[in-house]
Amino acid sequence: MTILAFAHSKGGVGKSTLCLLIASELAQSGRRVLIIDADQKQQSCLQWIARCHLAGSRPNTLTGEIATKPEDLKRLLRSTDAEIILIDVQGSMNDLLIAAIVASDITLVPTKANVMEMVETVKLFDWAQTNLRRAPLHLVLNRVEGIDTNTAAFQDAVRMIREHQLPALSTFVRARKVYEQFARDAGSLERIGKDPSKSDQVTKARANIVSLIGDITAAISPPPTKDQAK
Ligand SMILES: Nc1ncnc2c1ncn2[C@@H]1O[C@H](COP(=O)(O)OP(=O)(O)OP(=O)(O)O)[C@@H](O)[C@H]1O
Ligand SMILES: [Mg+2]
Secondary structure (H helix, E strand, O other): OEEEEEOOOOOOOOHHHHHHHHHHHHHHOOOOEEEEEEOOOOOHHHHHHHHHHHHOOOOOOEEEEEOOOHHHHHHHHHHOOOOEEEEEEOOOOOHHHHHHHHHOOEEEEEEOOOHHHHHHHHHHHHHHHHHOOOOOEEEEEOOEOOOHHHOHHHHHHHHHHHHOOOOEOOOOOEOOHHHHHHHHHHOOHHHHOOOHHHHHHHHHHHHHHHHHHHHHHHHHOOOOOHHHHO
């Protein structure tokens, strides 16, 4: 069982979007996936699953549950037979955010490459390091525009990552219209790609998510022992 959490003290950074994109991609490849929606107020992930269910687009092996307190989370984690569990957390500091981080194999912290969001991200990493016995946080740059990487704002963000030695995944997620379309009720990127006018965009968008999943897998897997490496 692998547990991924999506957390930030700040709202609107892309936690739910990345959670759904990764969950959908894994379910498309036949894995049994459970999303635990720990954002009691918005329930973005559960609502997405419900919309997809109505539209007939919900991937078969993808289910959702809600957790409103840390005990719910523990109970769901104990009782599920899913192979991969993704926990989507509300954008504020609360008990569920802490419980999700501590329970996870990896917690993704999406952040836009600008100084204002990065300042909040640095605070979260510092806080977690000081206060939690386990904090497998990894930053993922999200909503990166094609031209962003040449801008001073992007370079400032990269400098801050280095200065504060934040563990960051090497894949960054681009800002893409198809991700917004997916978030309505598409169920999967593959489904959007059936429209020939979208297939090129979808190929790139999917490759971006597959690459992110590859980084996550590498970050979770322990490095090979000397004997295995031989
Ligand atoms: N890579 C992306 N490309 C395009 N749009 C994106 C991307 N990531 C997020 N968005 C958009 O940004 C907005 C906020 O994303 P999302 O709801 O996933 O953030 P969140 O961190 O879960 O917010 P909250 O804290 O309110 O739960 C949404 O409109 C979503 O469609
Ligand atoms: Mg959300």
